[in-house]
Amino acid sequence: MTAQTDLKGKTLFITGGSRGIGLAIAERAARDGANVVIAAKTAEPHPKLEGTIYTAAAAIEKAGGQALPLVLDVRDADAIDAAVARAAQHFGGLDICVNNASAIDLASSEQIEVKRFDLIQQINMRGTFLVSRACVPHLRRSVNPHVLTLSPPLTLRPDWFAHHLPYTLSKYGMSMVTLGMAEEFKSDGVAFNALWPRTTVATAAIKHVLGGDALMNRSRLPAIMADAAYAIFLRDARAFTGNFLLDDDVLREAGVTDFAPYRHDPAAELQIDIFVAPDGQPIP
Template sequence: MSLKGKTLFISGGSRGIGLAIALRAAADGANIIIAAKTAEPHPTLPGTIYTAKEAIEEAGGVAVAALCDIRDEAAVQAAVAQGVAAFGGIDICVNNASAIALTGTLTTEMKRYDLMQQVNARGTFLCSKLTLPYLLHGENPHILNIAPPLDLAPKWFAPHVAYTTAKFGMSLCTLGMAEEFRAQGVAVNSLWPLTVIDTAALRIAMPANRSQWLSRSPQIMADAAYAILNRPARDCTGNFFIDEEVLRAEGITDFSGYAPDAGDNPLGADFFIPDAVFEHSPTRIQHRP
């Protein structure tokens, strides 16, 4: 498997899971378009498009730092054009950018509701729409949405209906576009973590009593994404992948390196994981209340 010479458009790739996916591809010598809006250091969130570019190039890739708020259609158009001008096309689109607010209906401000819809659902649709003209001419083209399986159990909606509907908007893009572009050979899949992933953004968003839940590093998502993006596009589309299941299918059985401090203690379950997944997972999981 190799992504050498492939060009990846990654939204929200200046930190966290997006940056981890970029660095994994960069190790092969891939080209990365970092489409993110952090140009200056944030007081609480590490990383900018420029520090990401440096890290990608140190890892062996080539990067374009495209300043881009994915809520802005013109900005996404410019980021895509900047990447195409540098690399000649786009082979892979990773819709990673996301906004989160774990609030109930009465405490969700409409500006926060709008932000989640614009970044999660609309942003995924927009970035996919604007990269697809290039993906349709690419070799083994993939769209990968960092989005959950469509489990419509009420327990996922009741605590934070605004966030859930926005996040499932990304998943619906997977469901629809996979079928829409199946004949043209563009793979469209979702990838979601089995456990909590330790990112700065999630630590800020999660209440204090949950922020201590044992988690895995973003590297597990990067390794799972790498495996998916190397699969034949025509044979791998319309899936809602779980990171651990992807890697077990690749023959990996030791996951201790992704959570070295956990030992034998159970890891925190992520949101939106169907009960059936836990029933056959050998990993010890601390379920959400």
């Protein structure tokens, strides 16, 4: 088949999409008239973090799409199966799965608490596996099915493991799910790809966990990941699978030449993200 031209009428199942990159991807698809399932834990307002599944649903509908907000903890296998089944029944199928839900903890091997270690493995790697597996039977019936996981390229640099081994294991686990399922379901025509930002992205995690306003200023906006994801969804699933992609590479290939609108602060020097090796070239 040839690449599609928009996402009108397509149904996306997005985990952890009540804010940040997940919500940006949802709103970008909604502008085409897509159906978006927001499956996340945040049903009540958080004291420090903006957004709930209901405010996300309102934003999706304002952008022009149809929304279904579902409370979901991706650590609960039965709840995942139920949410995916409900989403497919509600919209008549699924076309795209986005594994966006993720927990971060950059503690060292000695510093991290066991419960935090377990949490990031369960949400990141295990959740990605369970959500992807639950979506596959429905995606097989789609014309151009995609699974997109927000995880890094599988570059096995020892220093990236040494600095924050528990988190690296969890994120690389997500990428290994992508690698394995891309091959496992290739004959079914279901695409599995991974997308990662070249620079830090201005999200709640950046502001409240990693670097505050200073790092926010050195980050790009979530829109860059949303636009890159959108470009991937338009690709032919049978011909484009098993790829580990950086956001600006995807957009450059799609014809984008001006990256200035994606900057949080046009005057600040951009910060290369974790798991990305600087190549010596200036970041656009």
